[in-house]
Amino acid sequence: MSFYVRVFSLAEDFPSLYALCDELVQAEFEFATSPGKNEPEFEEEKWKSIIFQYDENSKPMELERNTLEQNNDIFKVEQKEFLDALKELPYSKGQKKATEIIKNIKQIYAFEVDEDVTEDGWDFLECILDFLCDATDGYVQVDEEGIYDKEGNLMVEME
Numbered sequence: 001m002s003f004y005v006r007v008f009s010l011a012e013d014f015p016s017l018y019a020l021c022d023e024l025v026q027a028e029f030e031f032a033t034s035p036g037k038n039e040p041e042f043e044e045e046k047w048k049s050i051i052f053q054y055d056e057n058s059k060p061m062e063l064e065r066n067t068l069e070q071n072n073d074i075f076k077v078e079q080k081e082f083l084d085a086l087k088e089l090p091y092s093k094g095q096k097k098a099t100e101i102i103k104n105i106k107q108i109y110a111f112e113v114d115e116d117v118t119e120d121g122w123d124f125l126e127c128i129l130d131f132l133c134d135a136t137d138g139y140v141q142v143d144e145e146g147i148y149d150k151e152g153n154l155m156v157e158m159e
Contacts, residue, residue, distance in 0.1 A: 001115045002059075003143040006078075007129060009107040009136035014065065017042050017050055023131040029054065029124055046070075054124040059114040061125065067107045078108055082141075085158055094156040098147045101139050109138070 017033070024031060034051040035041035042050075048070075053060040066075040082102045089095045109132055111125060132138050133150070140148045146158040 002112050003115060005111045005113055005125065005129070005143070006141040007107075007109040007132045007136065007138040008101055008105045008141060008147070009109065009132070009138040010101065010104055011136040011138075012067075012069070012106045013136065014107060015131070015135045016045075017047050019135075020050075020128065020131065024052075024124070024127060027127045029127065031124070034060075052124070052128075054121060055118065058116070058118055058121055061114075061117075061121070062112045063128070064110045064112075065107060066110065069106070075108055078110075079105060086156070089156065089158070092156070094147075094149075094154075097149075098139075098156040101147070107136065109136075 018037075021031075021033065021037070032053040033042070034053075041047070047065065049062065049064045051060045051062050064074075066078070068075055079102060083099065086095055086099045086102065111128075113121070113125065117125070129140055133140060139150070139155075140152075141158075142148070144159055145154065147155050149155040
């Protein structure tokens, strides 16, 4: 089984796949991607997905980028699902802030992560999450946990 970790981005700008991979290389991770750097899809300016193989003994992580600009049903469905889920929660500062974030997102970066992800896999994912949050004014959401603030503290619990 797998679960999702998302970055809710408030910025329209986004990093290239080169920038994303360069960040991982600088952090000294070894990995492979699909598409690979020599494939035309890797150079697409408005990329939509990439698969990271960070350990040959683990399932790869798939990253999908959905935007409001793409007139994408997935984006709209996820945005509505999170807004609906937040409405059901008791009112709190965290719930109010999370609702504002979800209403204003421009992009959703969704990582499909295997439930058996290793500690190295978490380190790899954390590197990408930190980079995306910094580059796109993003907030992390983890299935069965909730939405985190910029400091990594749980803003609102969502099961």
